[in-house]
Amino acid sequence: xxxxxxxxxxxxxxxxxxxxxxxxxxxxxxxxxxxxxxxxxxxxxxxxxxxxxxxxxxxxxxxxxxxxxxxxxxxxxxxxxxxxxxxxxxxxxxxxxxxxxxxxxxxxxxxxxxxxxxxxxxxxxxxxxxxxxxxxxxxxxxxxxxxxxxxxxxxxxxxxxxxxxxxxxxxxxxxxxxxxxxxxxxxxxxxxxxxxxxxxxxxxxxxxxxxxxxxxxxxxxxxxxxxxxxxxxxxxxxx
Amino acid sequence: xxxxxxxxxxxxxxxxxxxxxxxxxxxxxxxxxxxxxxxxxxxxxxxxxxxxxxxxxxxxxxxxxxxxxxxxxxxxxxxxxxxxxxxxxxxxxxxxxxxxxxxxxxxxxxxxxxxxxxxxxxxxxxxxxxxxxxxxxxxxxxxxxxxxxxxxxxxxxxxxxxxxxxxxxxxxxxxxxxxxxxxxxxxxxxxxxxxxxxxxxxxxxxxxxxxxxxxxxxxxxxxxxxxxxxxxxxxxxxxxxxxxxxxxxxxxxxxxxxx
Numbered sequence: 001x002x003x004x005x006x007x008x009x010x011x012x013x014x015x016x017x018x019x020x021x022x023x024x025x026x027x028x029x030x031x032x033x034x035x036x037x038x039x040x041x042x043x044x045x046x047x048x049x050x051x052x053x054x055x056x057x058x059x060x061x062x063x064x065x066x067x068x069x070x071x072x073x074x075x076x077x078x079x080x081x082x083x084x085x086x087x088x089x090x091x092x093x094x095x096x097x098x099x100x101x102x103x104x105x106x107x108x109x110x111x112x113x114x115x116x117x118x119x120x121x122x123x124x125x126x127x128x129x130x131x132x133x134x135x136x137x138x139x140x141x142x143x144x145x146x147x148x149x150x151x152x153x154x155x156x157x158x159x160x161x162x163x164x165x166x167x168x169x170x171x172x173x174x175x176x177x178x179x180x181x182x183x184x185x186x187x188x189x190x191x192x193x194x195x196x197x198x199x200x201x202x203x204x205x206x207x208x209x210x211x212x213x214x215x216x217x218x219x220x221x222x223x224x225x226x227x228x229x230x231x232x233x234x235x236x237x238x239x
Numbered sequence: 240x241x242x243x244x245x246x247x248x249x250x251x252x253x254x255x256x257x258x259x260x261x262x263x264x265x266x267x268x269x270x271x272x273x274x275x276x277x278x279x280x281x282x283x284x285x286x287x288x289x290x291x292x293x294x295x296x297x298x299x300x301x302x303x304x305x306x307x308x309x310x311x312x313x314x315x316x317x318x319x320x321x322x323x324x325x326x327x328x329x330x331x332x333x334x335x336x337x338x339x340x341x342x343x344x345x346x347x348x349x350x351x352x353x354x355x356x357x358x359x360x361x362x363x364x365x366x367x368x369x370x371x372x373x374x375x376x377x378x379x380x381x382x383x384x385x386x387x388x389x390x391x392x393x394x395x396x397x398x399x400x401x402x403x404x405x406x407x408x409x410x411x412x413x414x415x416x417x418x419x420x421x422x423x424x425x426x427x428x429x430x431x432x433x434x435x436x437x438x439x440x441x442x443x444x445x446x447x448x449x450x451x452x453x454x455x456x457x458x459x460x461x462x463x464x465x466x467x468x469x470x471x472x473x474x475x476x477x478x479x480x481x482x483x484x485x486x487x488x489x490x491x492x493x494x495x496x497x498x
Binding site for chain 1: 250375376377380397398400401402404405447450451453454455456457458459460461467
């Protein structure tokens, strides 16, 4: 199997001294759908921000075998597509079209190409015909789909998604899960929505307090109630 | 929450809507310049300007009642600034009043300047309403960009348009949270709470800015804004700009020599 992302012994602390990650090891292979699960504040989002070099990792993160450094950021970001948790942060342009076109234009695509990839990306998330709408007039579910399209338009090799279903109603959540299931691309999904994990991800990684505490088949991990309870993913057990 | 008070009616279709945003930006600017430069008291010329902007508004098929309501929004500001002028201009006295110890007198000259300021402000705001309600904000931004307005300015305007609603929502939620916990107590305490809210809003906006920047970097942003070239001047743009320019030149010559 081809390695897409490899994280070696990655530690990271925020400027205020709060340690976020300590000694994380992780490998993502092509074609996998991996869930990163863990309680709030476990370091999931921090880890995701390392995958495409938004946070510096001093070569501890490799993409296709290349250490992520300041020199290859452009290339890394065209390979690793990162979808942020809050679509209001991700969608910053006056219209949906401009938002989806932002990445491709920055990658230097020609005009006809940009139009093509924008149309395809919007179709892929079921949002065709929304090009001229303003993001602030959309519902949260629609915004989340558009946010996904903005990244898909860059044709990445791996889609990294932070909490795709947070704040969605059950119907919106399940339609998003179906959508993700249909996307044929390597996916890393950070979430603590165990229904989503069960439905989408064959492999799960539990992160708590900046450490990988479990990595294995989702069925085994979700069956281990004691493990889940110990890391804030199930109701605490009184034993 | 839904808001669209910035460019309402801009997605309708009319002769004016179809013009290039650059044409509309430049002619609006020209119109305002002509209005402002017209000497006071040239009422026929002001009437001409009014007919011009009213004709364009009718052509644009924007509801006139909406235009009227919106144009009145500016009036309190203008009146607040202009209301003292009649009392301080020299000239023939129109009336004088004794209020306790002071004697106030209003001059004809001052009154004329006052009406003149009101008329100019109203005409200008009418033309701006015409501009914003026939041009989508994104198109307007693109037009500014193409007219070589500094990139930083168009970017700030674009972010303002995108995030002003997010911020308004945030303020509303904070107010609701505050009120549901029984905002009351002494004046000083209230001020402190409001101060804290402003501070929190600032920090949240700042952090949102950082997250937005991260999202931009994740999609290959490197400090340069790039957009697709998709504006085009057409024959109708040239005709519109020429005829409007002609009328404005006629009006200004009229106001300078004929009257």
